[in-house]
Amino acid sequence: MNAKSLLRYVLTAAIFTIAALVAIALWRHYMYSPWTRDGRIRADVISVAPDVSGIVVDVPVLENQLVHKGDVLFHIDAERYRIALVQANAAVDARKADYDLKRREAARRATLSGVVVSSESQESSASSASAAAALYQEAQAARDTAALNLQRTEVLAPVDGYVTNLDVHPGDYATAGRALLAVIDSHSFRINGYFEETKLPRLHVGDAVSIHLMSGGPILRGHVESLARGITDRDNPSGPRLLADVNPTFNWVRLAQRVPVRIAFDQIPDGVVLASGMTCTVIVKPHD
Amino acid sequence: MPREIELFGFFMPTLLPMFLLAFGLQWLLDSVLGRLGFYAHVWHPSLFRFSLFVCLFGAMGLFLY
Known part of the structure; x- marks a missing residue:
């Protein structure tokens, strides 16, 4: 009888202890x-904005399309930039002709003796040749800029990814620096x-x-x-x-x-x- | 085992239906033990029942987390 009543206590105490341990373990797992x-x-979202302004003539991508780095996203009307390049090339030619003339003139005068040409005139022709050289370089830089602008009328995908928020259509006017679509970098x-x-x-x-x-x-x-x-x-x-x-x-x-x-x-x-x-x-x- | 369950667009912790399951299981077990006369060997039947429920629910919860 005594052993039986002890069993009654032990059984209850054992299950209570197990219950307490399980509850504590669950609490720890859940809380900590x-x-x-x-x-x-x-993901990285790249806002793609054109580098030059102009009318959008062609959008070869579709919304949510996968594009690869370097794929064309849209074209800006290049006519104006093509003309600007021709103009810049012409300016380069003109400056080059002017520079050649002045360079030869200065070289010629430099070889002549001081009796025929004054030293002042020698100096002035030399410096005007230098100025013409500088203007020629300036024209070359302007031509490079024009060529870059022409190249930038093709807006390219900066990364591999998905086109989203495509809100640009042929005929829209694209302003330089204003984002027109987003590309989500797939990597x-x-x-x-x-x-x-x-x-x-x-x-x-x-x-x-x-x-x-x-x-x-x-x-x-x-x-x-x-x-x-x-x-x-x-x-x-x-x-x-x-x-x-x-x-x-x-x-x-x-x-x-x-x-x-x-x-x-x-x-x-x-x-x-x-x-x-x-x-x-x-x-x-x-x-x- | 997913830690949350979707019901018509609502996400709720899996613990919630598990609680109900443990409750049902406890009820079943309790009636079986009662019919077998097991509670005659237990000092404090209500404490035993409560502990049994905590064990059931806690074990299921530990299995989940």
């Missing part, structure tokens, strides 16, 4: 293991994982990461590349007259802020479609 549901796919896909600051101590550069896209599909592999070393202090905007404007916060309840962690893909399997801005769950496996 470095993972986050707040991961975002990111630059990565993840920004926004980890709570409480989870950072167990997260190290180089740790293996498994990535679950919200869209499903296979689990992707990656590794921690770097941690952001700064986020904005939201409690410290400076108010008028440069005084501190500190938010009154609760003393008891505080929220963990989130710090971006950059995660590189080890390899992206074929058939997995990534778009910059997609959501994913990021689970870091610490290598203790």
Whole structure:
């Protein structure tokens, strides 16, 4: 009877202890293991702007099309720039003729003796030959610029990637420096994982990461590349007259802020479609 | 095992349906143990039941994370 009543206590105490241990383990895993549901796919977005202004005559790419570095994205009407090049070439020829004339004149006068030509005249012809040489060089530079402008009427893809935000059509007027489309660099896909600051101590550069896209599909592999070393202090905007404007916060309840962690893909399997801005769950496996 | 489950566009932690599953399992187990007269060998049946539930739910949760 005594042994039986002891068994009653031991059985209950044992299951209670196991329950407590399991609860603590679950709590630790849930609270401190470095993972986050707040991961975002990111990629470099290059805003493509023409280097010269003009009317767009041809757009050989389609929206969302894959382009390679150096492919033509759109053509700007080159006629004006072709004419400018002809004009610059003509100026080069004129300056060259002038320079040749003055150079020969100066050389001729330099060989004559001081009785026939005054030294003042020798000097002045020599310096006007130098000035003509400088003007000739200036014309050559102007011609190079004109040639470059003509070349830049073809707007090329700066990287391999996907055309997005294609908002340019034949007939549009393109202004130099104003972006008309974006190219998403297809080699630059990565993840920004926004980890709570409480989870950072167990997260190290180089740790293996498994990535679950919200869209499903296979689990992707990656590794921690770097941690952001700064986020904005939201409690410290400076108010008028440069005084501190500190938010009154609760003393008891505080929220963990989130710090971006950059995660590189080890390899992206074929058939997995990534778009910059997609959501994913990021689970870091610490290598203790 | 995915850590969250989608239901009509809402994403919720898998722990939530797991809690319901553990609850159902507990109910089943409880009725079986009761029918076998197991609770006669237990000092504090309510504490035992509660601990059993925590064990079930915790084990499933640990499997998930």
